[in-house]
Amino acid sequence: MxxxxxxxxxxxxxxxxxxxxxxxxxxxxxxxxxxLLGGSGVGKSxxxxxxxxxxxxxxxxxxxxxxxxxxxxxxVAYMAQDDLLMPWATVSQNILLGAALRGxxxxxxxxxxxxxxxxxxxxxxxxxxxxxxxxxxxxxxARTLMEDKPVILLDEPFSALDAQTRAAMQDLSAEVxxxxxxxxxxxxxxxxxxxxxxxxxxxxxxxxDVTPPTGPIPRPVTSLxxxxxxxxxxxxxxxxxx
Amino acid sequence: xxxxxxxxxxxxxxxxxxxxxxxxxxxxxxxxxxxxLVAETWWSHRWIIAEHTLVTASEVVLGLLIGISxxxxxxxxxxxxxxxRVVVQPxxxxxxxxxxxxxxxxxxxxxxxGLWSKIxxxxxxxxxxxxxxFLDGLMRTPQGYLDLARTMQGHPMRILWHIRIPxxxxxxxxxxxxxxxxxxxxxxIGEWVGASRGLGYLMLLANGRAKxxxxxxxxxxxxxxxxxxxxxxxxxxxxxxxxx
Numbered sequence: 001m002x003x004x005x006x007x008x009x010x011x012x013x014x015x016x017x018x019x020x021x022x023x024x025x026x027x028x029x030x031x032x033x034x035x036l037l038g039g040s041g042v043g044k045s046x047x048x049x050x051x052x053x054x055x056x057x058x059x060x061x062x063x064x065x066x067x068x069x070x071x072x073x074x075x076v077a078y079m080a081q082d083d084l085l086m087p088w089a090t091v092s093q094n095i096l097l098g099a100a101l102r103g104x105x106x107x108x109x110x111x112x113x114x115x116x117x118x119x120x121x122x123x124x125x126x127x128x129x130x131x132x133x134x135x136x137x138x139x140x141x142a143r144t145l146m147e148d149k150p151v152i153l154l155d156e157p158f159s160a161l162d163a164q165t166r167a168a169m170q171d172l173s174a175e176v177x178x179x180x181x182x183x184x185x186x187x188x189x190x191x192x193x194x195x196x197x198x199x200x201x202x203x204x205x206x207x208x209d210v211t212p213p214t215g216p217i218p219r220p221v222t223s224l225x226x227x228x229x230x231x232x233x234x235x236x237x238x239x240x241x242x
Numbered sequence: 243x244x245x246x247x248x249x250x251x252x253x254x255x256x257x258x259x260x261x262x263x264x265x266x267x268x269x270x271x272x273x274x275x276x277x278x279l280v281a282e283t284w285w286s287h288r289w290i291i292a293e294h295t296l297v298t299a300s301e302v303v304l305g306l307l308i309g310i311s312x313x314x315x316x317x318x319x320x321x322x323x324x325x326x327r328v329v330v331q332p333x334x335x336x337x338x339x340x341x342x343x344x345x346x347x348x349x350x351x352x353x354x355x356g357l358w359s360k361i362x363x364x365x366x367x368x369x370x371x372x373x374x375x376f377l378d379g380l381m382r383t384p385q386g387y388l389d390l391a392r393t394m395q396g397h398p399m400r401i402l403w404h405i406r407i408p409x410x411x412x413x414x415x416x417x418x419x420x421x422x423x424x425x426x427x428x429x430x431i432g433e434w435v436g437a438s439r440g441l442g443y444l445m446l447l448a449n450g451r452a453k454x455x456x457x458x459x460x461x462x463x464x465x466x467x468x469x470x471x472x473x474x475x476x477x478x479x480x481x482x483x484x485x486x
Binding site: 049052053054073074076077078080082084086088089097098100101102103147 | 384386387389390391392393394395396397400401404405408409411
């Protein structure tokens with residue numbers, strides 16, 4: 001297995017001279033899930049896009065480094081709220097997209113393994129339009145896994161799903177992404193309470209570290225500790241000036 | 243199916259109205275021949291009309307194939323190079339500001355009275371809509387796809403091939419459908435300016451000899467040909483925009 005680095009982002013961002021977020025420092029511990037929680041427009045997605053090396057429209061001053069000193073943006077895989085499946089390509093072709101775009105040989109053995117892991121073997125030859133929202137998001141997860149990167153960045157990946165599908169996707173993701181360094185941006189307190197080894201609330205003033213519930217992720221929704229953390233997070237979110 | 247019945251019905255009503263006006267107003271046949279006379283003339287001249295239709299059809303089809311190919315190649319070239327866009331786009335817009343009709347005599351002078359001056363007219367008239375529709379599609383790739391491709395460290399040419407071109411095919415399809423409507427216009431204008439064969443030539447010839455019934459027969463043949471071409475192109479491009 002590829003050694004998994006931690007990631008540290010330190011700095012501030014402005015849009016047309018106005019501060020988007022104040023100087024802050026975000027650490028993603030190696031092999032852990034970090035949940036970044038906050039209202040809309042506080043710059044959560046900007047932070048995630050900066051780590052991906054994607055254009056943001058904001059001006060960032062600071063630096064982003066990996067704990068092993070290596071390059072960051074070449075070692076991340078990205079998954080967004082929109083599944084971003086190519087409607088003209090089959091499930092398999094979508095999962096193999098990265099290899100096609102780089103001109104790498106397609107690894108059909110690994111594809112079969114991953115399809116099996118996310119429960120899509122029977123759907124491999126279908127087009128995305130033939131799938132449900134939850135299945136499509138599983139294809140997106142499979143495509144992320146196929147990239148085999150040590151750092152996974154998830155931008156509100158489950159927010160368009162219904163509650164029971166979302167919970168199932170959280171379980172599946174926690175299982176298949178175990179051991180990777182994961183940043184998940186969300187505005188759902190229960191998602192943060194279930195999945196965060198670290199939980200950070202982001203606001204215009206910076207980051208606030210919140211103690212996560214006990215136990216390994218994905219934590220059960222029935223756990224009293226998880227529900228208490230959810231309530232605590234929602235209370236804090238409502239106090240954050242917007 | 244009801245669409246077809248409606249089309250047949252409305253055509254029937256229009257033809258009946260046409261014949262009624264001609265009969266009631268007692269119009270001379272060189273001013274407005276009735277549909278029955280036009281049909282008779284069409285039947286008695288069917289071989290001549292067929293011969294000229296074949297000429298026009300080859301001009302249109304060749305013009306379409308060449309114009310669409312050039313449009314596709316240009317759009318891809320422009321999409322893959324910002325410098326090319328900056329240099330070429332103003333020229334493209336300027337050539338479009340020129341009325342293509344004004345170029346017809348020059349094209350005839352350069353390329354002669356044969357097929358090629360008409361093909362060139364058709365190409366000129368469809369090149370811009372195809373290029374601009376396809377280029378527009380290529381430049382509007384959903385940002386999410388491009389972000390994803392970027393995090394995958396995709397090669398620009400491979401991103402073009404695997405994402406931008408497939409995502410732009412519906413735009414290309416609308417450009418091609420537009421081209422199928424324009425191409426016969428280009429060929430007919432070319433024939434009007436100077437030709438010895440083709441439906442445009444036949445219409446001009448019949449008009450000059452006050453054979454208005456033959457002119458109508460040729461014109462209606464052109465209309466039917468254009469509709470068939472439109473349907474054929476619509477059928478051929480139906481899968482370009484489909485996603486399932």
